[in-house]
Every structure is written in C-alpha cells, then in structure tokens.
Amino acid sequence: MIRRHQPIRRHLSVHGHQRRAALAASVSAVLALTLLSASGAQASPDRTGAAAEAPDISVADVQQDLKDLQVLAAANGGNRAHGRPGYRASLDYLKKKLDTAGFTTSIQSFTSGGTTGYNLIADWPKGGTGSTVMTGAHLDSVRSGPGINDNGSGSAGILETALAVAKADLAPARHLRFAWWGAEEQGMVGSRNYVNSLPQSELGKIDAYLNFDMIGSPNAGHFVYNDDASIEAVFKDWFAAKGVATEPSTETAGRSDHASFKDAGVTVGGSFTGAGAIKTQAQARKWGGTAGRAYDQCYHSACDTTTNIDAKALDLHSDAVAHAVWQLSS
Numbered sequence: 001m002i003r004r005h006q007p008i009r010r011h012l013s014v015h016g017h018q019r020r021a022a023l024a025a026s027v028s029a030v031l032a033l034t035l036l037s038a039s040g041a042q043a044s045p046d047r048t049g050a051a052a053e054a055p056d057i058s059v060a061d062v063q064q065d066l067k068d069l070q071v072l073a074a075a076n077g078g079n080r081a082h083g084r085p086g087y088r089a090s091l092d093y094l095k096k097k098l099d100t101a102g103f104t105t106s107i108q109s110f111t112s113g114g115t116t117g118y119n120l121i122a123d124w125p126k127g128g129t130g131s132t133v134m135t136g137a138h139l140d141s142v143r144s145g146p147g148i149n150d151n152g153s154g155s156a157g158i159l160e161t162a163l164a165v166a167k168a169d170l171a172p173a174r175h176l177r178f179a180w181w182g183a184e185e186q187g188m189v190g191s192r193n194y195v196n197s198l199p200q201s202e203l204g205k206i207d208a209y210l211n212f213d214m215i216g217s218p219n220a221g222h223f224v225y226n227d228d229a230s231i232e233a234v235f236k237d238w239f240a241a242k243g244v245a246t247e248p249s250t251e252t253a254g255r256s257d258h259a260s261f262k263d264a265g266v267t268v269g270g271s272f273t274g275a276g277a278i279k280t281q282a283q284a285r286k287w288g289g290t291a292g293r294a295y296d297q298c299y300h301s302a303c304d305t306t307t308n309i310d311a312k313a314l315d316l317h318s319d320a321v322a323h324a325v326w327q328l329s330s
Contacts, residue, residue, distance in 0.1 A: 231269030
C-alpha cells in the first residue's frame with residue numbers, strides 16, 4: 001500500500017447511477033437470502049446456477065501461496081518490486097495457476113520510472129457478459145522486503161477465490177474478472193494505466209471493483225471500505241454474522257488501487273486489516289492484539305515475511321473476498 005494518494009486522470013462515467021441501482025438490488029437480494037437462511041429456509045441457486053453461499057477458502061492454500069511468493073523473492077534479490085525480477089516471477093507463478101484452472105489471462109505492460117511494469121488480468125469465461133464484477137490486488141512489494149502482508153496477502157486471497165470459482169464451475173449472472181496490479185507502490189501506476197486504457201463503453205460495464213490490500217496484518221484490525229454503502233453492507237453484514245465488529249477503513253482512503261477506479265466513477269469496496277496506523281485500547285478490547293502498536297510493525301520493511309501474518313485474520317478476510325465475489329456477481 002502506498003503512502004499517499006497520487007493524482008489520477010478522471011473519467012466521467014455516465015453509468016454511475018445504473019451501477020449503484022444494480023448493486024442496491026444485489027444487496028437487497030443478499031439480505032433476503034440471509035433472512036431465509038436465518039429462518040431455516042433453503043435459499044435456491046439463481047437461474048444462472050450461481051450458488052447463494054461462497055465456499056470456504058482454505059487458509060492453508062493461501063499460506064502456501066505466500067510461502068511460494070517468499071521463495072520467489074528470496075531467489076530474486078529479496079523483493080518483488082516493480083521492475084525487479086521477483087515481480088515478474090510472481091506474476092508468472094499466478095498466471096500459470098490461473099491458466100491451468102481455465103481462466104483467460106492477459107498481461108498488460110506499461111512504463112513507470114523508465115522501467116517496464118506488468119498487470120495480470122484474468123477473465124472467467126462462464127456466466128453473464130453484460131456487466132462485470134472485478135476483484136483486484138497489487139502484486140508488487142517495496143524494494144526493502146518480500147512484501148508478504150503488503151501485498152502477498154491480498155494477492156493470494158483473491159487468487160484462491162479465483163481458483164474456487166473455477167473449482168465450482170461457477171456461471172454467475174455477472175462476468176467475473178480478477179486483476180493483479182504492478183507498480184502500486186510507485187503510486188497506483190498499474191491500475192491507473194488499466195483504467196485509462198479502457199474505452200468508456202468498457203469502463204461502464206464494471207458494476208463494482210473490489211480491492212484487497214493487506215488482509216493478514218499481525219496485529220490485525222477488521223476494516224471495511226466505506227466508499228459505497230451498498231458494497232459496504234455486503235461486507236459489514238457478513239462480518240457481523242461471524243461475530244466480528246468492523247470499522248470504516250480510513251487508512252486506505254486514496255492510498256490503494258481502488259482509487260484508480262473510484263476516480264473514474266466506478267463503485268468500489270473491500271476489506272483491510274491495517275498497515276502502519278496504531279491500534280487503540282478500544283480496538284484491542286474489541287479485536288484482541290496489542291494496543292499502542294501498529295497493525296503491521298513490518299509495514300514496508302524487510303521483516304514483512306511469512307512470519308508477519310496472522311493466520312486467523314488471513315482466513316477470515318480471504319473468506320470475505322469469496323463471499324463478496326459470489327454475492328455481487330449472482
């Protein structure tokens with residue numbers, strides 16, 4: 001996650017109201033399914049065959065991805081930063097898994113700081129084509145370390161959700177697209193390049209963009225993006241059903257790849273476990289952990305390795321990724 005918001009060329013979307021209306025309808029349907037479940041009734045799959053409930057995402061599988069990303073960093077100078085060999089090795093690792101699972105993948109190149117960077121885009125070939133739910137995470141680290149929480153955690157969480165889509169042979173009402181961004185640590189360069197490359201007709205098809213940047217912080221908080229009330233409700237209600245209180249995610253405001261989409265008029269959301277901000281006494285009482293310490297003391301540091309991950313937070317937020325993808329696309 002970058003330190004500050006960078007200026008982004010703004011698109012004027014003529015489809016914002018339609019997107020928000022569609023999402024509000026989706027949220028109403030989600031709440032109806034929740035009430036049915038609570039009353040003991042069985043929620044039926046919709047007419048496209050999309051299941052009402054997302055599968056559990058195996059935290060062991062997410063953790064294995066993080067171990068593999070750390071190995072790739074160690075073999076390539078200790079990091080996975082933009083323009084460094086560890087980044088491209090990480091991208092190739094994800095691409096191979098997605099290709100094997102049946103995704104249609106593409107690599108988009110761009111230039112930042114005189115160096116070529118890359119985004120990985122993965123489209124699921126089954127389901128609707130009229131509108132898109134897009135889920136993304138930045139894949140690059142800073143140069144000072146392997147970036148396992150920032151942002152191997154988000155990258156691995158959405159990878160395992162994508163693989164769960166393939167395993168379920170999902171055919172949702174909306175098209176599903178996943179993305180791993182390059183050069184986020186340089187100022188959201190990869191995601192901004194992607195957004196600016198889309199014609200308005202294609203940008204207008206994106207109903208929602210979900211962003212996951214740091215979801216395994218060792219002194220974890222449980223935050224939900226509050227950029228859009230409809231998407232926020234999908235996450236908040238799910239966490240509440242798990243007995244987890246959430247707070248609005250102020251630390252991410254304008255500081256990660258969702259800003260590229262939001263500035264272009266796309267509805268955005270996501271969840272987050274905290275970066276360099278300090279956990280309060282009230283938060284420690286609510287969530288556990290240590291008050292007076294950063295959510296991630298290894299943020300942007302060499303110690304951001306696999307030992308810098310809270311498995312419980314990683315498990316919870318990986319499942320939240322899958323829940324949002326299933327519900328918003330059905």
